[in-house]
Amino acid sequence: MAQEQTQHNLRTLTVDEKIVANIDNGILVLDDSLCIHHYNKWLELHTGKKEKDLLTLKISDVFANINTKTLTRKIKTALRIQTPTFYTANTSKYLIPIKLNQIKNAKFEYMQQDVSIIPFDLEKSLVALIITDQTNMAQTNALLHSHIEEIKELNQELIKERDTIDKKILYIRLNLQAEISDISHALLNLLEYEKEELLGLDFFNFERHLMSATLKEKIKEALKKKEPTNFEERTLSLSGEVLYFQSTFVAEFNAKGVQIGFIIFRENITNAKILAKTQEKMLASSRSAAMGEMIAMIAHQWRQPLSLINTVIATMKVKRELNLLTKEITDNSYEKIQNTVKYLSETIDDFRDYFKPNKEISRVELNTLFEKSIFFIKSEMDVHSIKYSLKASESVEIETYKNELLQTIINIMKNSIDAFEESDEREKKICVTLERLSTHVSIEIVDNAGGIKKDIITKVFEPYFSTKSKNGTGLGLYMSQTIITEHLLGSITLTSENNQTKVLIELPYKIRSQK
Amino acid sequence: MYSLTEDEKDVLQELMNVAYGNATAVVADMLDAFASLSIPNIQVLPTHELLATFESMKAESYFFSTQAFSGEFNGESAFFINDISAQNLAKHLELETADDLDDAILELTNVLTSSLTTKLSQELDTEVSFSLPSITKVPLQDIQEVETFQNYSQVIVIDTDLNFEDQKINGKIFILTKDASIQWLKNKLNTILELLL
């Protein structure tokens, strides 16, 4: 026991003081009225004050920032409970102001400190304050805090983004068993289902309504390959509405690169599909209208030759009654009839050739094309005494779908002829001008049939628009525009001035086959 | 899975009473106020049930501070004080800034933890030392994420109300000790029991 006591004393006298002098902590001994009883070397070095100048001074007089009340309370409490009390850097920043001149902890002007107030001598009411530099920790905490804030913000954005995607993008997630594991609300709205109704369902089963067995097989095959694949799908909504989707199947992988399923992104192409179908219908109806017009044209073309045959036959009849029918006359008449019939038959062939849609692009000489057009409508123009003229400086050749162009031109000229029906113009004229330009050719068709009123000129290319009281399908100019812009890759504009209507068609010299 | 017998609980409760009486007296001096004491509630809980207990405090926004203590008997104390009580504490101590309030709550935690565990250790014939307390203002719905509790599988929860009626300050303190300490504590409690009976 005595030996232990000696050892203990020895240690206090030599080792402890050296440690106190050299330790990397501030050590300050105060009494409960805050007077300084010890001020270690660390504090001397960091504050530039000497212990000998400070002894018996009040610490709060040396450092004005110290809150006397709080420190006194902490010291008294420590003495009272005989265990340490504390200041933490986290909440109290620092007790002893020590300016920092470091670059790495630039956030703080003063050293951040943890302070433990340890009861030291109960009789003399002394406590030891151990001051630890926590600036690094505080800096790390501050950094961490700002990063956490950043992550929180990012997370918020991500949630918002996910929300937007959920509301705007059509997608379905499948697990590896092709069961639906997630589905966006945008798509649910279209399908008119609740999410819970679809989760866990077999994708191919749910989509069975309109998916053919071959398409299913094709998709399953594609899914195996894990490559992005496109399909067109047809699905029924809950209420039975048909929906068309252009779908892209993409394999989905987790962060470690292991496949966890598939995502199907869908584009709703229902409207485009319906439009395409409507256009098909319109095309069909304009074809039958064109057929009617063709028959009318043929009728016009045939009227004269048929009446010629009629006349020849009638003449032969009269000559025979009068016994004047010679062999020569007979032969002559037969030949006339034969020629005329041949002409009739050729007309039919021409019409048939020119009114079936072209599958191939061919070279078209525009002067010849116009001659042909005039051939088909000449008789009608004659009925209305319409003069036709073609101005072309030179031969204009392009590569395009010939019959489509011919039909369009006839269609436009027929519109002009129809317009003349309600015109009292004396000198009825249709003038065509062909011009070679650097990038394209221009075809200008001008009539003087009275022009088009300003309030309706913007509507002429709309489907089912017609100024004609009867026989008009209203598809003529709409179809002409469709053909020119979509098939022949050109443009068509219509202007009206004074008495005149001008249709300007611009076409490229060459187009590529679209089929 | 540990559990405490009725007798063990009774001893612990009595020890805790004494320790808590001491702690309250110190806090009462510190605040110059009088606290009404209540009987401490002692339970051995799996951590998730403790979290559920904390969950039930969600209604009010609490300040929450913790302090670890070490030694043969070791663990952590958690002190909850609600917003209104914290404001009243600030008023009572004439505190000016939020940092001062945080500091005062930490001091309260420290005083409670230190006196409680020191006295408890004296009675249990051992010594403890304390780490710096830390304060967190966590919304209680995030408390599962307070990492400190994840280290406990089972905890002895000793919870007591700190209640200064006149000042309208009340708080709840939990002393949490985990597995190894629970066994140590059981042994100690039984030694005391044997001496008594």
Added chain:
Amino acid sequence: MTYLVVDDSKLARLSLIKSLKTHVGDDENIHQASNGLEAVSLMENKKADIVFLDLTMPEMDGYEALPKLLEINNKAKVIVVSADVQTKAKERVISLGAQLHMQKPINADKMQEILEII
């Protein structure tokens, strides 16, 4: 002499009685109550001379029980044995008529101190 030990903790009572017996012997009349209510009814029957009274108890606490006990037997000496060591708590029990306020737990030394004072 008749003693009454009032505490909600059975072990606190046992520990106190053990300390008491080291000084007064085993034959003394020692009664136990686990709350204020029990203490009051025991007091009516047994008229204890010396009461060891805890403060924090269910049903009826020490503060409430103390004047009632003295009302029944104004010659009784009440020693408050409590964990509550707040100065105000001590002042209050003395003003209510207690002889002494002692901090728990009561070991043999403390018991001797108590018995010497009274």
